[in-house]
Amino acid sequence: MYADVMENIFLLVLVTLLSVVQNVFFALKVEKECIGLNSKQHSTAFERLSCANRNCMDTYPTFLAVLWCAGICLSQAPAAFAGILYLVVRQKYFVGYMGQTCQSIPGFLFGKRILFFLSLMCIVGIINYLMLTYGGSDYKEYIQTITKAASTLLLLP
Template sequence: MASDPPVLLAAVTLLSAFHMAFLARRVGWSRMAHKILPPVVSGPPEFERTFRAHQNCVEFYPLFLVTLWTCGTFSSEVVAAATGLLYMLARELYFNGYIRSTKKRLPGFFLTLAALLLLSVLAVAGIARGILDKYLYTHM
C-alpha cells in the first residue's frame, strides 16, 4: 500500500522557494535604489548588507531543504513542516536585521540555527530508528 504524498513538506518547500525569490527581488530593489547594475556587488553599505543577507540565505538553503525532507520523511512530517515555517520566519528576521545593521542579524541567525538543529536531530533520530528497525530488531 502506497503512503500518502508528503503534502506538508511540499507546501513548505514551495513556500520557501517563493520566499527565496522574494528575498532576491529585494536585492533587485536595492540595486535600483542605489543605481548598482549587475554584475557589480559593491556599493553603499545598505546595498552590500542586503546583497550579503541574500547570499547568506542562499548558502543555507540546501542545508534547510535536506534537513526538512529528511526530518519529514524519517521522523515527523508535521513537526518538520512547522519547523520549516519557523526557519522561514528566522530567515526573514535575519534578512531584515542584516539590512539595518550587521549586529541586528543575530536574533534571526540564532533562531535559524535552532530550527536547523531541531530538523537535524530529528532527522538523525528518525534514520537511526529506521536502521535499528530494519537491520537489528528484525534479525533478533
C-alpha cells in the same frame, strides 16, 4: 497509492514552496536596490541586502535537505512546523540585516537552533529505521510523540 504518498509529504511540499516564494522576495529586494544604483556608486544598503541574500542562499540547501529527511524519516508535522519557524526566522534575519548587522544576530542564532533540531530528527529517524531493519525494534511512535512535544520548545527564546 498517490494519495498515500501525498498525505505523507504534503506539508513538506507546502513549506518548500513557501521557501521558494521567500527566496524570490529576497532576490527582488536585492534587484530593486541594485537598479537604484549607478555603476560607480555602491550603497551600504545594497551591500547589506546582497550579503544577507548570499547568507540565506548558503544555508538553503542544508535547510531543504534536513527538512525533507526529517519529514520522511521521522515525522512530517514537526518537521514542517520547524520549517515554518525557520522561514520566519530567516525573514527576521534578512530584515534585521537591512538595519544594523547586530539586529540580525538573534535570527541567525535561532535559525541554527532550528537546523540543529531538524538534523537531530534526521539522525533519530535513520537510527530508528536501522534498529527496525536489523534489530526488529520499532520506536517510531514513541519518538514521534517526543518530537511533536519537543517541536513546541523551539518557540522558547
